[in-house]
Each structure stands twice: as structure tokens, then as C-alpha cells.
Amino acid sequence: MAQSFGQTEINWDKLDKTRFYVVGAGLFTGVSVALYPISVVKTRLQVATKDAVERSVFSVVKGLLKTDGVPGLYRGFGTVITGAIPARIIFLSTLETTKVAAFRMLEPFRLSETTQAAIANGVAGMTSSIFAQSVFVPIDVVSQKLMVQGYSGHAQYSGGLDVARKVLRSDGIRGLYRGFGLSVMTYSPSSAVWWASYGSSQRVIWRFLGHDTKYDEHTPSLQKIMLVQAMGGIIAGASSSCITTPLDTIKTRLQVMGHENKMSIKQVAKDLINEDGWKGFYRGFGPRFFSMSAWGTSMILTYEYLKRVCAKDE
Helix, strand or coil: CCHHHCCCCCCHHHECHHHHHHHHHHHHHHHHHHHHHHHHHHHHHHHCCCCCCCCCHHHHHHHHHHHHCHHHHHCCHHHHHHHHHHHHHHHHHHHHHHHHHHHHHHHHHCCCHHHHHHHHHHHHHHHHHHHHHHHHHHHHHHHHHHHHCCCCCCCCCCCHHHHHHHHHHHHCHHHHCCCHHHHHHHHHHHHHHHHHHHHHHHHHHHHHCCCCCCCCCCCCCHHHHHHHHHHHHHHHHHHHHHHHHHHHHHHHHHHHCCHHHCCCHHHHHHHHHHHHHHHHHHCCHHHHHHHHHHHHHHHHHHHHHHHHHCECCC
């Protein structure tokens, strides 16, 4: 199982699981606090109508700060954090266990290390994303409605519970899972591309830096390991955002619509084309690109640091 990278990677069976989940909850909450405003801006840009005044990153940020101050950049944050902890536990547990199983299954095929890493990480990323969506989609629906409330004609709410109550009253439990299929179609390939790019790019970068299969003789320094991991996160975020932004734009629009304005995927796509042409599918691409690259880099450095902190003493 890609043993040449054994000194830079910590496997699932080497982790103290309790410490991993408790410390991880705190670390990832901190990362979310730092990057959440980007999600708010991205979501608002994606749902903006043709007549909306605020249709640029600057104007959206300025409008939020003018009406609500800094708290405006954190609309829906409490809801996201509440749901993110169980979703993150499901995601990371599935990711690590599936990755180990995938590497074992690929061993008989004698693939190159880079290919093996890309496939195993990609399969693990897709599988973990599918499992996590069962928790994350309802949180996504509620938080996005809070993010866009009062913007471009969207309804106002008193909080996350108010959103959930009104959605359940109008659409039942299906309302909280609106866009679930599209979320799976968006986030599962996105997660697969992200983790495949991350796993394979690290190995390419290590070889470029002159490290081959003889890690046992020359262990990279911690600073070099973190630099390679950060570069891998940037490459993975860039690759993923380019591929999945169109689906994310359609999904976001579907999830924030009110009961009286329900539309099909086809209708949403036609509206985007009528308003902005094909570039309408890439509404909010700048913030999404930055968000996925910044989140990816921050997340992977946090994640790898978390694994080092939670590694069992030999």
C-alpha cells in the first residue's frame, strides 16, 4: 500500500479515534469560522437574479456589511456548525476506512504508485461524500436559505429552526432533501476529483523534489511535508472547482427556492442561460475557486496535523 510514502502518511489503524474526533471537531470549527464568509458570498452570487443590484463580490460584501455588519457574513453559521460535526465524523471515518480497503484491492494490479493513489483516494472521496450527504443536505438547505434571506426577493427567517419548520410545513421531509440527487452528483464527483488529485499530485511533487521510493533513507522534514501537502490541496481545489461549479450553481438555486417557485433542473439551467449565457453556470466561480482552494489547503493541513497529533504512541 504505497509504502514509499509511509513516513509522510499516517494510516487509520494508527490513530486514537476518540482524540481524533474531539480534537478534529475543534480544529475544523476554527477553519470553518475563517472561511465561512466566502460561502455566503458565493451562494448569494449564484442565486442573484438578472435585476439584482449586488452582482459582484465587492457589492455583495459591501451590502452585507452595510445592513448587518460582520454578523451578516456569518448568516446560517450556527446551523452549519451543528450539522458539520456529525457529517465530518461520517465523512472522515468512511474516507479513511475506504481508502485502506481500496489500496488493498488495487495491490494485485501492480499499478504505478501515482495511479494507485489517484484511484484509491478518488473512490474513498466519492464514497465518503455520498454517506455524508445524508446529514449535510438538510443543513445545506437551511443554511443557504439563511444566507440569502432578504436578498434578491428571498424570504426572511428568524433562524435555522424557523427555516426547518416552514420547509417541513410546505414540503414535508422531502423539502429538507431538495437537491439531494444533485448534491450527490455535485459533491461526490467533486470529492472524488479532490482526493484523487490530492493523492496523486503529492507523489508527483515528491518525485519532482527528488524523493523516490527510498524514503527510509531520507525522511523529508516536517516543513517540507506540510509544503507538499499544501500544494496538493491547492491543485486539488482548483481541479475540483473547475469541474463541478455548474452543478453547484443549479443545486444552490434549487435549494433556496420557496415552495411557490419550485422549478426543475432543466428550467433552472434555461434561466441561467437566458440571463447570462453559458457563463451563468459559473456564477460565483471566483469565490468558489478561492473557497475550494483555500478550504482544501487549510483543511488538508489541519487534517494531516490532526492525524499527527492523534497518532498512537508506538
